[in-house]
Amino acid sequence: MKVALVQCPVWGTREPPLGLVQLSGCLKAFGIETKSFDLNNYLFRHRSESFDNLWAWEQSQFWYDRDSVEKFFVSVSATIDVFVDGVLGFSPNIIGFTVTASTFASSVLIAGHLKQKNPDCLIVFGGQGFMDSRAVSRAFAEASIDYVVPADGDSVFPELVGIIERKGDVRECLGLYFRNAGSVAYSGDPVSRTSLDSLAYMDFTDLRVQDYEDGRHLLMMASRGCVWHCAFCSSRAFGDKYRFMSGERIHQEIVYHKTTVSSDVRHIDFADLAFNGNMDRVRTFCDLMVRYPPVPQESMSWLANAIIHPELTLETLSRMAAAGCVRLIFGIESGSPALLKRMRKNYDPAIAVRVIKDARTAGIHTTCNFMFGFPGETESDFEQTLDFLRAIASSVDRVYPSRTYCAMEEFSSFYAHPEEFGIKTPITHHLYWESVDGTNTYPVRLKRCQRFELLCRELGVQVDSGVQTAVHRDEWFNLGHYYEYRREYGRALEYFYKYAAEDPCNAIVARKIQEISAAGKAGV
Ligand code: B12
Numbered sequence: 001m002k003v004a005l006v007q008c009p010v011w012g013t014r015e016p017p018l019g020l021v022q023l024s025g026c027l028k029a030f031g032i033e034t035k036s037f038d039l040n041n042y043l044f045r046h047r048s049e050s051f052d053n054l055w056a057w058e059q060s061q062f063w064y065d066r067d068s069v070e071k072f073f074v075s076v077s078a079t080i081d082v083f084v085d086g087v088l089g090f091s092p093n094i095i096g097f098t099v100t101a102s103t104f105a106s107s108v109l110i111a112g113h114l115k116q117k118n119p120d121c122l123i124v125f126g127g128q129g130f131m132d133s134r135a136v137s138r139a140f141a142e143a144s145i146d147y148v149v150p151a152d153g154d155s156v157f158p159e160l161v162g163i164i165e166r167k168g169d170v171r172e173c174l175g176l177y178f179r180n181a182g183s184v185a186y187s188g189d190p191v192s193r194t195s196l197d198s199l200a201y202m203d204f205t206d207l208r209v210q211d212y213e214d215g216r217h218l219l220m221m222a223s224r225g226c227v228w229h230c231a232f233c234s235s236r237a238f239g240d241k242y243r244f245m246s247g248e249r250i251h252q253e254i255v256y257h258k259t260t261v262s263s264d265v266r267h268i269d270f271a272d273l274a275f276n277g278n279m280d281r282v283r284t285f286c287d288l289m290v291r292y293p294p295v296p297q298e299s300m301s302w303l304a305n306a307i308i309h310p311e312l313t314l315e316t317l318s319r320m321a322a323a324g325c326v327r328l329i330f331g332i333e334s335g336s337p338a339l340l341k342r343m344r345k346n347y348d349p350a351i352a353v354r355v356i357k358d359a360r361t362a363g364i365h366t367t368c369n370f371m372f373g374f375p376g377e378t379e380s381d382f383e384q385t386l387d388f389l390r391a392i393a394s395s396v397d398r399v400y401p402s403r404t405y406c407a408m409e410e411f412s413s414f415y416a417h418p419e420e421f422g423i424k425t426p427i428t429h430h431l432y433w434e435s436v437d438g439t440n441t442y443p444v445r446l447k448r449c450q451r452f453e454l455l456c457r458e459l460g461v462q463v464d465s466g467v468q469t470a471v472h473r474d475e476w477f478n479l480g481h482y483y484e485y486r487r488e489y490g491r492a493l494e495y496f497y498k499y500a501a502e503d504p505c506n507a508i509v510a511r512k513i514q515e516i517s518a519a520g521k522a523g524v
C-alpha cells in the first residue's frame, strides 16, 4: 500500500510543513511506503513577480476564495500538471491532504484533478481545517473526497491505511468520517490521543529542510494545546488539553535530526503555543542541551513562544540561554491589568516587565506581540499599553503590533459569546466587527496601532514588519478592503491607488482597482 501526502497552498514557505513531516514519520513507523509532495512550496518557488506577495500572511484571504484560486491555477496550469503527474508517478493507493481553512479551496481543486486522472486513488482529507464541522460537510460535497480525519492523524491515519489494505471495515477506525449509504457517518472519537513522547520522529526525506526559504533551521512542535484560555485565541481550540513532550524526548529528537538527516541545521524554531507551559520540562531540556549538546563543539540555538511565568527567573533564563535559547516571543497584547483580566490573559504586567529585563540580562532577545481594541479597551487602557512599552523599551528587542489589530477569530470564546463582550451582532466580518456603542471600529483600532508604532519609533524600539509585506503599506491595503466591504468605493479606490503607487506589480490590488473602476462603483 502506497500513500502520497500533499500540502496545498497557502502555507508557510520558510520550512517544511509540520503536519506532513510528522504524518510521514508516523506512517513509515508502521512500515507504510509514503512520499510527500509540497505544492505550496513548489508554486512559491516558481511564482512570477505579479504574484510575489501572494504568500504574504496579510494576503492569505485570497486563498479562501475558490474562484480566485481556480483562476490562479489555470494561469499556472503547466506547473500544476507537472506536479499532479509527479504525485501519480509514485502510483499511490491513497492520497492524504493536510487541510486548514487556508488550504481547503486549493486542496479540493487538486484532489479533483488527481481523482479525475486516477479514479482508483482514495482521497483522505485531514488536519485543523476540520475543527470546523461545517468543513466536513463541504468536503463531502466534493465527489473526489472519500474520508476525512478531523483530529490528530498520528495513529488514526496508519490505522485507516491498515484497514484499507486488508479490506477491513473502516467503521472500526475511530476518528473517521466516511460515506455511508448516501450520507456521511462518523466512527466515533478515538479513545485516547497518542502520547507525544511515543510519537515517531518527523521525516524530512522528501521535504528537505534546505529546499525551503530558511534552509538551516528546523521547526518542531513539542507540545499541543495551551495552558491558558485567552478569550481571543482560536489556536488552542484544536488541541484543547495541553500535552507536551518531555525534555528528554525533545532533546533526543533534536540529536537525531542533527546527527542523521539535517547536519546543516544550526537552529530550532519551536512552534509550540506555550513552550514553557510546563516549566519542569523546560529545565530538563535545558540541562540536557548543556550537558549533552547535539554535536559537541557546535552551538545550536533555538527560539520559542512563551507565556509570562513567574518561574522565568534570571537564574532559569540564564540556564535557557546557556542551552541555546536566543529568543522568546511573548503574547503581551496589553499593558492594562483590567483589560488583561477581560481577555482572560493570566499574567501580571509588572512580572512581564521584570521577565523581559531579566531575559535581556541573560542574553535572550525578546519579541512582544500586542493587539489593539480588544472589546472594552478604553483610551486609558490603551495609555497603559503605551506606558508598558515605555517600561520595556530599553530591554525588549522587537515588538510586533498585530496587523489585524484585534481579529474576531472563529472558535475563540469572544467570537462564540459576542454579547458578553459588547460586540454588535451578527458578526459579519472577523476584522471589521464593531462594539455595540460604536466606539470600537476597525479604523479606531488601526489608529491605535499607528500611535503605538509612532511611540516605538520615538523610543527606538524595533517594530517587526510581519510576514513579507511592508508595514506602511498595510494602512492603505487594509483600509482599501475595509471601505470596499462597506461599499464606500470612492474611499476604497483612494487607498488602493496609494498602495499601487508604491507596489505597482501587486496583482491583487491591480485587480481591485480594475474591478471597482470597471463597475463604475466609485461614483456610487
Ligand atoms: C505552526 C503553525 C503555522 C506555521 C506552519 C509552519 C510549517 N512549515 O508547518 C506558519 C507560521 C507558517 C502558519 C501559517 C498560517 N497559519 Co498556522 N498554525 C500553526 C500552529 C501553531 C501549529 C500547526 C502544526 O504544525 N501543528 C503540528 C502538526 C504536527 O500538527 P497538524 O498540522 O495539525 O497535523 C496533525 C493533525 O491536524 C492531523 N493531520 C494533518 N494533516 C493531515 C492529513 C491527513 C490525511 C490526516 C489523516 C491527518 C492530518 O494529523 C497531524 C498529526 O497529528 C497551529 C495552531 C495549533 N495550535 O496547532 C496554527 C493553525 C494551524 N494555523 C492557522 C492559520 C489560519 C494559519 C494562516 C492561514 C494564518 C492567517 N492568518 O492567514 C497562515 C498561513 C498563511 C501563510 N501565508 O503562511 C489555523 C488554521 C485554522 C483552520 N480552521 O484551519 C491554526 C489552527 C491557528 C488558528 N486557530 O488560527 N501556521
Ligand code: SF4
Binding pocket: 226, 227, 228, 229, 230, 233, 234, 235, 236, 273, 274, 307, 331
Ligand atoms: S497564551 Fe497564546 S496560545 Fe495560549 S490561549 Fe493565550 S493566546 Fe492562545
